[in-house]
Amino acid sequence: MPSTNVSAILIENTSVQSVFLQREVKIDFYLPTNIADPSQLSLLLINDGQDMEKAGLQKILDQLYAEETLRPLLCAGIHAGEERRMEYAVASEPDYKGRGAKAGLYTSFVMEELIPYIKETYKISSFREKAFAGFSLGGLSAMDIVWNHSDEFNRAGVFSGSFWWRSVDQSDEEYDDDKHRIMQQQIRKGEYKPDLKFFFQCGNMDETKDRNQNGIIDSIDDTLDVIKELEAKGYENGKDIYYLELKDGRHDVETWGKALPVFLKWGWSSDK
Numbered sequence: 001m002p003s004t005n006v007s008a009i010l011i012e013n014t015s016v017q018s019v020f021l022q023r024e025v026k027i028d029f030y031l032p033t034n035i036a037d038p039s040q041l042s043l044l045l046i047n048d049g050q051d052m053e054k055a056g057l058q059k060i061l062d063q064l065y066a067e068e069t070l071r072p073l074l075c076a077g078i079h080a081g082e083e084r085r086m087e088y089a090v091a092s093e094p095d096y097k098g099r100g101a102k103a104g105l106y107t108s109f110v111m112e113e114l115i116p117y118i119k120e121t122y123k124i125s126s127f128r129e130k131a132f133a134g135f136s137l138g139g140l141s142a143m144d145i146v147w148n149h150s151d152e153f154n155r156a157g158v159f160s161g162s163f164w165w166r167s168v169d170q171s172d173e174e175y176d177d178d179k180h181r182i183m184q185q186q187i188r189k190g191e192y193k194p195d196l197k198f199f200f201q202c203g204n205m206d207e208t209k210d211r212n213q214n215g216i217i218d219s220i221d222d223t224l225d226v227i228k229e230l231e232a233k234g235y236e237n238g239k240d241i242y243y244l245e246l247k248d249g250r251h252d253v254e255t256w257g258k259a260l261p262v263f264l265k266w267g268w269s270s271d272k
Contacts, residue, residue, distance in 0.1 A: 040128055046078065164219070
């Protein structure tokens with residue numbers, strides 16, 4: 001694998017041939033070079049790995065390691081394919097337009113191809129923790145995979161998540177926020193899963209739409225409603241759930257890059 005040394009981390013760019021997705025999936029790995037105890041290494045998968053350079057992940061990791069504020073963390077940036085809107089979504093149910101129809105295949109790729117590949121390549125039988133994060137639709141995907149595979153994952157990181165994802169068009173007369181947003185319904189119908197932790201980030205300038213005219217933009221409303229569903233299951237806000245709202249945050253990679261250090265220190269601070 002071609003690699004580049006950057007002070008505290010080694011970057012490796014490779015690809016995995018997926019039988020499930022019938023395509024080659026590019027992966028960028030960010031591996032800490034000073035690992036005194038491999039059993040302390042955690043794994044973080046990140047959707048839209050092609051955006052990690054723009055988000056500044058390399059510099060962020062390097063700085064946190066230099067400050068000795070981050071526990072050892074192997075990050076894997078998974079590049080999106082041409083069918084991003086079909087692969088990134090909720091595996092159990094496509095949206096009202098049929099988008100997300102390949103989310104189940106993407107989940108199978110992650111669980112049955114990518115994670116075994118990582119363990120074999122880096123000779124690690126188990127990680128201290130496993131987490132999944134993503135931006136926008138990639139955040140919805142990460143949340144869905146973590147929620148449905150709590151035996152594998154401990155944490156989810158969702159930046160401006162597409163929690164509006166719905167089974168009925170909002171312009172339809174029968175549309176109801178309380179019934180037709182897919183992720184909220186999945187959590188409501190699911191069960192409490194011990195040890196899961198959730199990080200959510202929204203920006204006040206994520207969008208301008210406010211479908212219920214309550215003065216709060218939809219992206220924030222939808223995220224807060226996900227949090228309400230989690231709280232109803234028994235998760236504690238402030239303990240199991242961390243919510244970050246950026247005043248000038250937009251729906252873009254630069255904003256998500258500003259939130260990444262907060263997320264990383266929330267999940268893997270060396271003080272913990």
